[in-house]
Amino acid sequence: MNAVLLAVLIMIILSLCRLNIVLSLFIGALVGGLTAGMGLTETISHFTEGIGDGAEVALSYALLGGFAALISYSGITDYFVGRIIRLIKQDSTVKARVWTKVLIIVSLTLLSCMSQNMIPIHIAFIPIVIPPLLSLFNELKLDRRMVAVVLTFGLCFPYTLLPFGFGHIFHEIIKKGFDQAHYAIQFGDIWKAMLIPSMGFIIGLALGIFLYHKPREYRQTEVAAFQVKDISRYTVTITLLAIIMTFVVQLLTESMIFGALAGILIFFVFRVYDWKTLDDELVNGIKVMAYIGVVLLTANGFASVMNESGQVKSLVENMVTLTQGDKSLSIIFMLIAGLVITLGIGSSFATIPIIAALFIPFGQQIGLSPLALISLIGTAGALGDAGSPASDSTLGPTAGLNIDGQHDHIWDTCVPTFLLFNIPLLIFGYIAAMVL
Template sequence: MEWVVVVAAVLVMIILSLLRVNVIIAIIAAALTAGVLSGLSFVVTIELFVSGMGDQANTALSYVLLGAFAVAISYTGITSILVRFLIRVLTGKKTMLLLAIAGVASLSQNLVPVHIAFIPILIPPLLKLFDQMRLDRRAVAVSLTFGLKAPYIMIPAGFGYIFHQTIFDAMETSGLTVTMDEIWKTMIIPGLGMVVGLLIAIFITYRKERDAVLGAGGMESSITEEEAKEITFNKKHGFTLLAIIAAFVVQIITGNLILGALTGLLVMFVFIVVPFKNLDQVMTDGIKMMGTIAFVMLSAAGFAKVLKDTGAVTALVEVSSGVLGDNKVIIAFVLLVVGLLVTLGIGSSFGTVPILAALYVPICLSAGFSPMATIALIGTAGALGDAGSPASDSTLGPTAGLNADGKHNHIWDTVVPTFIHFNIPLFLFGWIAAIVL
């Protein structure tokens, strides 16, 4: 009955999160639940949890450095130019504003590799505009999560290259060799499901006006009223764009976000876009902005370690495969359900793909699934964890920006809306891809 451990642990995390318990505490509680149900003591479980946190150390450091890079970019005022442009052109145009936000967020995955680091800089200045327009912030959360997720699912560049390479390596290690072309061609199908979900959220679900509720996020406003400064494009902004391009190129060439962020910071300091004396302040602000999210990711990695080392995930998949028979439609459905449970708890598509591939590839080969169908199942199951998980950076990031004034709740205003609008269509489109390919 080891498979019950995964279900119970994930339920503990989800229930506590819905009750507005801090997500880090919810993850630790879920890990302790998994450990105790597996026969481990609290001490051993915590030791296992802490040892697993190192698996996401690279990601956590990447987020902190990207946060510093984003702070350095904002120091030049170039983001103020963008915000002012959006306000001038899109005030009163809700649909266009939401689509523009989704577009800007999409650039953060492939062209300007700052991932979620841009959100706490770009979104808070727009909150007053959202309130004036009575724009439903849940629609903004969905738009942001779309941009943080859909591009890397479908496009093999930037974070997308890393995600596709992770699928490629994991499948090869598990005994099935595919090509990178097969991966992006396959992942377009579940990615289109996210496009459908975005359009439904913007044009149907959250089209009505809605007032944000002060205190919904359980915190006081961190926004200070400042006199708007008129900023025009200058040479510092040109060097800032150069730093962004340099960071992108280095990240693409090396496949390393840390080197990309360091390159961007180096260019900005070499060309004195940001004075060297401000380096400590930039790093401190970057840690303040991204530190909490980085620690949640570390905690999620510890939770994943507990689930993996207790054998709970393996048991869940084995039990599932043992009762599936040879019907591909049912097999694909059950594997995606299992993937959804696992990735909801871990909250990272990148972190769960190797685990899922090791379990899915043997099942898919024995059931006669094609390589592209197997890609669809692994890629979709991994992606399900990023949209709609309380521990995912794709939900934590939007909340970090939208809750700057204390009017946006992480679970009810970000996690639930993104789960409904992205996990459901992702599941359906991934299921269809596994059947038809």
């Protein structure tokens, strides 16, 4: 068996057996390197060299985690959630209940989208925002499957299309994948290539709201009362300034690292709280996101071993023979492969280095344009992220919605998001790869 194919299969199988993804990636890389005849020392050497290629992305994740912790500690999110709860409980007429549902869906969609770009705190907002709203959801008979779809949409759609916050990291990983394959592309072309595939998320969101708009009964349980933190205008002002500076500096420097650093420094320079408290919160936030960074580093090491094994070319030739060089069939084959790999790993970010190593030479063989290749790799990476049981995009919503034990992770989050987002993504990703 081809060493690259064997390595990928081992990695997927071990991941699906719930072995830690870092260990799965390392074992897969080790088996692939040894099977390719590289030897233990050479395999480890290439693995180590590949880790360095993901250092910038890993540091970006860690700093964003710290920044998110400082935003949360400031109490600004608690403050705004408290205001929203008071507003939507003031009127209980039928018309008001309908408008309340609309307000909730729109607000959660915007908030989850902003958590990826404008206020890059990822899933950190969910345990703050969702549990206090559950009693209201129960009273309104709001189907939590719709809420799960909305939250997952906001956690996935922005990073696939917009090059800001986590989107900048996602696009940077795609760019690095092309760089490793010695294929020159422009960073600014990535969002253009992802414009068509990302429409699949919008279709999935619309379908989810339509399918799950009917009332659903939940038993009313005792949820902890929501306590709004006392927050001064000065704290609100400095927090908003930190968020704006993060966004502006990222635009000016094209670096998420310096953007996150700018936001963190605003908190320290203006002394919203004492430095010891801020430092403790910063370290805790970094710890939360550090694991994702380690997964990304390991995935880069895996991809490096695969690239240096010398067997990517033979695998590509076999894939071309299998599909008989048919462009349409080859694209379908690559999208399905991307879906399976992402489901196994549980992270689209960690998937990109692996599928880029396989897809770029294959795409060149069948004559795909640079934009078509970008859209294909970006789509294949995003596929599965919305439905994998191990993905942050599904684990986050479930953690908030199942606080009272009435929301099943697989059937109420993973199955709806998998069907509603991945099928449209497959269709729009195929269209993009064919027409670009």
